[in-house]
Amino acid sequence: MTVSRRGLLAATAAAPALMRVQDALAQGIAPRRGGTLTSILSPEPPVLQIGVNNQGPTLVAAGKIFQGLLTFSPTLEPIPVLAKSWTISPDGKEYVFKLQEGVKFHDGHPMTADDVIFSIMKFHMEVAPRARAIFALIDKAEAPDPLTVRLTLKQPFQPFLLMFDNSACAIVPKHLFDGQDYRTAPAVQRPVGTGPFRFAEWQRGNFIRLERFADYWKSGQPYLDAIIYRIVPDSQSRRLALETGQVLLTQGSDIEPFDVPALRGRPNLEVSTKGWEYFSPLAWIELNHRVKPLDDVRVRQAISMAIDRNFITQRLWFGVGKPATNPIASTTRFHDASAKIAGLDVKAAAALLDAAGLKPNAQGVRFTLKHLTLPYGEVWSRLAEYLKQSLRQVGIALELESTDAGSWARRVGAWEYDTTINFVYQFGDPTLGVERTYVSTNIQKVTFTNTGGYSNPKVDELFATARNAADAKDRQVAFSAVQKILCEEVPQIWLMEMAFPTIHDKKARNVITTGLGVHASFDDVFLTA
Amino acid sequence: MEASKLPGFLLRRGVKAAIVVLAIVICNFLLVHAAPGDPASVIAGQSGAADAVFLEQLRRQFGLDQPLYVQLWIYLKSVLSLDLGFSHRQQAPVAQLVLERLPATLLLTGAAFAFALAAGVTLGALAAQRVGRWADSVITVIALTFYATPLFWVGLMLVLVFSVWLEWLPSFGMSSVGVEMHGLEVVWDVAQHLLLPALTLGLFYLAVYARLTRATMLEVADQDFVKTARAKGVPEGRILRAHVLRNALLPVITFAGIQAGQLLGGSILVETVFAWPGIGRLAFEALLARDYPVLLGVFFCTSVMVVLFNLLTDMLYAIIDPRVEVAG
Numbered sequence: 001m002t003v004s005r006r007g008l009l010a011a012t013a014a015a016p017a018l019m020r021v022q023d024a025l026a027q028g029i030a031p032r033r034g035g036t037l038t039s040i041l042s043p044e045p046p047v048l049q050i051g052v053n054n055q056g057p058t059l060v061a062a063g064k065i066f067q068g069l070l071t072f073s074p075t076l077e078p079i080p081v082l083a084k085s086w087t088i089s090p091d092g093k094e095y096v097f098k099l100q101e102g103v104k105f106h107d108g109h110p111m112t113a114d115d116v117i118f119s120i121m122k123f124h125m126e127v128a129p130r131a132r133a134i135f136a137l138i139d140k141a142e143a144p145d146p147l148t149v150r151l152t153l154k155q156p157f158q159p160f161l162l163m164f165d166n167s168a169c170a171i172v173p174k175h176l177f178d179g180q181d182y183r184t185a186p187a188v189q190r191p192v193g194t195g196p197f198r199f200a201e202w203q204r205g206n207f208i209r210l211e212r213f214a215d216y217w218k219s220g221q222p223y224l225d226a227i228i229y230r231i232v233p234d235s236q237s238r239r240l241a242l243e244t245g246q247v248l249l250t251q252g253s254d255i256e257p258f259d260v261p262a263l264r265g266r267p268n269l270e271v272s273t274k275g276w277e278y279f280s281p282l283a284w285i286e287l288n289h290r291v292k293p294l295d296d297v298r299v300r301q302a303i304s305m306a307i308d309r310n311f312i313t314q315r316l317w318f319g320v321g322k323p324a325t326n327p328i329a330s331t332t333r334f335h336d337a338s339a340k341i342a343g344l345d346v347k348a349a350a351a352l353l354d355a356a357g358l359k360p361n362a363q364g365v366r367f368t369l370k371h372l373t374l375p376y377g378e379v380w381s382r383l384a385e386y387l388k389q390s391l392r393q394v395g396i397a398l399e400l401e402s403t404d405a406g407s408w409a410r411r412v413g414a415w416e417y418d419t420t421i422n423f424v425y426q427f428g429d430p431t432l433g434v435e436r437t438y439v440s441t442n443i444q445k446v447t448f449t450n451t452g453g454y455s456n457p458k459v460d461e462l463f464a465t466a467r468n469a470a471d472a473k474d475r476q477v478a479f480s481a482v483q484k485i486l487c488e489e490v491p492q493i494w495l496m497e498m499a500f501p502t503i504h505d506k507k508a509r510n511v512i513t514t515g516l517g518v519h520a521s522f523d524d525v526f527l528t529a
Numbered sequence: 530m531e532a533s534k535l536p537g538f539l540l541r542r543g544v545k546a547a548i549v550v551l552a553i554v555i556c557n558f559l560l561v562h563a564a565p566g567d568p569a570s571v572i573a574g575q576s577g578a579a580d581a582v583f584l585e586q587l588r589r590q591f592g593l594d595q596p597l598y599v600q601l602w603i604y605l606k607s608v609l610s611l612d613l614g615f616s617h618r619q620q621a622p623v624a625q626l627v628l629e630r631l632p633a634t635l636l637l638t639g640a641a642f643a644f645a646l647a648a649g650v651t652l653g654a655l656a657a658q659r660v661g662r663w664a665d666s667v668i669t670v671i672a673l674t675f676y677a678t679p680l681f682w683v684g685l686m687l688v689l690v691f692s693v694w695l696e697w698l699p700s701f702g703m704s705s706v707g708v709e710m711h712g713l714e715v716v717w718d719v720a721q722h723l724l725l726p727a728l729t730l731g732l733f734y735l736a737v738y739a740r741l742t743r744a745t746m747l748e749v750a751d752q753d754f755v756k757t758a759r760a761k762g763v764p765e766g767r768i769l770r771a772h773v774l775r776n777a778l779l780p781v782i783t784f785a786g787i788q789a790g791q792l793l794g795g796s797i798l799v800e801t802v803f804a805w806p807g808i809g810r811l812a813f814e815a816l817l818a819r820d821y822p823v824l825l826g827v828f829f830c831t832s833v834m835v836v837l838f839n840l841l842t843d844m845l846y847a848i849i850d851p852r853v854e855v856a857g
Contacts, residue, residue, distance in 0.1 A: 189621070241701055456765075
């Protein structure tokens with residue numbers, strides 16, 4: 001049989017999506033037009049222009065206003081959105097996208113290849129760091145006709161397609177941005193995209209209302225009349241809003257993990273942790289390798305072995321997420337299940353610390369580390385307390401420091417910490433979302449770079465090989481090798497493959513259909529009567 | 530107060546107030562900038578990806594690449610021309626962001642203030658009149674309970690009872706969204722949303738006013754002029770209103786003046802629990818995001834209010850108690 005593993009995955013991935021509509025029809029639930037979906041955004045986004053702002057809540061709400069060329073299935077196969085089809089040349093350097101016909105922006109202007117090229121080459125290149133790093137590889141961007149875009153790369157780049165999801169490269173209207181400062185253009189305040197919902201009203205601190213775009217390019221869609229995002233800053237109030245039916249959908253960190261079990265028991269609610277496959281956030285204890293003795297591999301191994309990752313996922317996160325096994329999440333491409341970090345073993349951890357020459361004092365303390373608690377909610381404080389207790393068992397005293405988001409970002413960005421917690425999106429491919437944490441060329445005083453300062457020439461080389469190889473098989477070889485090395489050296493202490501609970505009233509259908517979950521356009525979401 | 534003294538008094542106090550506000554503005558500016566982190570690093574920290582160019586672009590856009598004294602000078606100049614600046618983070622003028630939140634803030638704090646003052650003074654007076662009896666004990670216990678209970682807890686309990694259990698009132702927000710409403714329907718809708726947060730915020734101050742009124746009334750009731758009035762045969766109700774309560778009101782007014790000055794500041798806790806779109810949350814979120822212009826704008830407005838209400842309180846003293854003279 002010559003079907004590639006990838007192709008097989010694509011086939012099986014596509015099947016449930018098709019089945020769902022048929023299942024629904026079989027049960028007599030045809031998509032119903034009408035109704036308003038109420039949801040929550042927290043924290044409130046500063047602006048809704050993707051690119052200018054890329055925070056989680058921005059991507060959720062603006063994901064209904066803007067669209068990318070593609071989106072991705074839970075197994076990260078591309079799904080057509082504004083690009084109807086695409087071809088990749090055999091040498092992996094030329095990408096040709098055929099655009100959907102009849103696509104209009106919310107102000108009535110037709111969307112053409114010009115807008116697509118402007119969005120890629122000008123807009124996101126200027127405003128978005130993630131896009132800038134990748135789109136710099138584009139040598140030429142041409143539009144042979146208004147519905148065709150041809151991109152020629154300087155060198156093959158296998159994860160290239162992953163950059164065309166809405167969250168990475170939303171297509172913006174050229175006529176509203178060209179020639180202006182993209183960050184301050186009026187369109188940033190009144191976003192205009194091609195998505196199924198148009199921006200209608202924003203009462204700051206209160207709600208954002210999106211309404212159905214009548215000229216949407218998929219006829220008959222979207223089904224909903226409007227989506228309203230309420231701004232509810234307190235997590236207990238958010239839970240009550242969901243329980244009392246005042247909102248029908250919550251996502252991301254809206255609901256604290258410890259509230260999830262109670263909501264799972266509610267007959268009218270559905271709790272899902274799917275829809276984070278594209279982002280696949282991985283949480284870890286971030287170590288600053290400049291702080292002794294964290295530069296000693298035995299110490300890092302000991303810390304890793306002193307922690308019970310099952311406890312963290314089951315008792316702190318109540319099953320939302322799963323224990324990390326290596327630096328690449330199991331939902332990200334090229335994850336190698338055979339590369340595994342050592343499991344919980346307190347005795348072995350103590351032996352490693354003894355071997356490193358770190359003897360306990362009279363109180364049983366070998367050394368003291370500061371820990372900057374991640375200021376993103378109650379559950380992270382609980383995690384810090386758990387880590388303090390479990391590391392104390394092997395003689396490491398953790399001193400917890402609390403902080404706010406601003407100070408956290410500054411201190412991590414300035415390398416002013418011993419240990420902290422970080423969680424980082426992987427964006428589907430290790431080259432896009434994993435490499436940045438471990439290669440020595442990316443040691444920078446900026447958050448989400450290699451702030452820990454880990455450096456290993458062999459690791460650098462393997463990531464470079466994987467980045468430059470045109471063939472997926474060659475990349476897998478390099479990524480497998482690098483996963484084995486990283487599992488040995490544990491430059492960061494991976495804790496958990498994170499997921500966030502999406503909780504919605506069972507009236508709402510098709511809420512999660514892709515690997516982007518609630519970030520999708522919701523053009524197929526409907527409410528049953 | 531003699532009318533001829535008033536203009537001079539207002540002028541002297543006005544000049545003093547202006548100096549105070551200016552000093553506050555400078556202090557605020559320096560304090561806010563002393564907090565670790567800046568808006569660029571916060572945005573980078575929340576964006577999931579960043580590079581050095583990105584940070585530099587943001588800092589240039591926000592004007593943070595200038596030395597601090599230049600930034601201060603630019604800010605002072607704009608404040609003196611009554612321009613509160615521009616929030617680059619939210620891409621909107623600060624004055625607009627603050628004004629948008631003002632109606633909601635004043636509605637909540639105003640309602641809570643009126644309720645707390647009226648009910649608090651009444652309960653305090655009742656308790657003082659029935660001192661030592663069961664009504665006094667009940668009022669004192671209630672006042673102590675609300676005084677000692679954290680606001681957010683009271684709020685959550687009210688929500689549990691009235692929204693979740695009884696399903697009478699909405700648990701959050703200021704109005705129903707996405708429903709067509711007209712005239713009185715809107716008023717009724719907002720009133721329903723207002724009740725729980727105003728009650729939560731009001732109960733704390735109610736306790737303060739009740740305790741204050743009771744204590745000062747008992748103090749005044751022992752004084753000679755009250756005994757004289759009673760000896761003259763003045764009816765008990767009139768003694769209470771005209772002799773005791775009026776004299777006891779001065780400390781209450783002092784406190785009410787302080788609270789009135791804070792009306793504009795909103796209440797972060799109550800606004801957070803009830804998702805009320807007020808100014809307290811605007812300031813709090815601006816602080817977390819290091820959105821300096823917004824934070825400074827809110828500080829400026831609230832400090833002007835405090836100064837203004839102190840002035841008003843001083844004048845009110847003179848009206849309630851003619852023995853008090855205003856002085857610059």
